[in-house]
Amino acid sequence: MKLRTIQTEDDKHVKEVITKAFEQSDHGHNGEATLVETIRELPTYNQELEVVALVDSDIVGHGLLSEAVVKNDTNDLKGLVLAPLSVVPDYQNQGIGSHVLLELEKRAKETEHTFITILGDPSFYSRFGYVSAKNSHVRIPLDVPSEYLLMKKLKPEMTEGISFYNRIFGS
Template sequence: MITVRPEMPGDEDAIRQVNLLAFGRDVEGKLVDLIRGSRFYVPGLSVVAVDGNIIVGHILMSAAMLVSSHDVMSILALAPMSVLPEYQGRGIGTEMVRFALERAKSSLFPAVVVLGHPEYYPRFGFVKASDKGIYAPFTIPDEVYMVLELIPNVLDNVTGTVRYPPCFADL
């Protein structure tokens, strides 16, 4: 049976391994380590899926900045998310997103951004970020950059560009 829970001390190596096997490279696992060691890490918003005592999935939401012409707002960025190849397509990613979003709603963060599949994230309430006046700091197809308000309508009258922590620069 799969259970989903927040990351605990001692999970670090397994999380790195899940990212390595899911992405087929070590970049995302290293990013998770860098974020965990930074002030952008939000304890409780690094979440794992566990089969017995084996970690089979991981999702991270960490702090980023939404910069507008007159304000800087601290928001969450969802990245990366990984499920071991042999466990993919069974709803584990979905369970982790829902669990992490529930916890995020009890945080003080007003919104979450994600770069990902435009057919996948709307089921959790994400909408095209540009429709809310929110933009990525890099050039990507409009529909792959999405945002979810954790506080309803918090982004009304806000327009800005997301700035990621320096550790994202290598991605």
């Protein structure tokens, strides 16, 4: 398996990876591929924070981090949201998603961003140090059970003593 930054010619294959991965998930496909296309059009999109996993020359995994801002009365902190992390069903449970996540985290630590949030399975992401975002008082304007909103501080020294009371998506 090889990891690399996405290239423009990968877009069609990535869309297929995302669709196949989420069609097989417990929640089904809910527009994750369209979300990726939308994120790529944002002025804050950073191509270095979109990674594909290849086996031979086939794209079998994908991950994307996009910018989010947590605002409270005194601070605006830039962070990232993982959405989505996808692996083709035939290649799941082989560590590919873990490798993509760790590569994205490594790249994120080289930016000014202070945290990563994820809507995902706590049993998977807790292995990588993600904890419930409600512990930091983070909320989002989506109707999801709070245990699935997870967060990892990339630069704890920059977020120490700060409560994130406002939403990270929207205003």
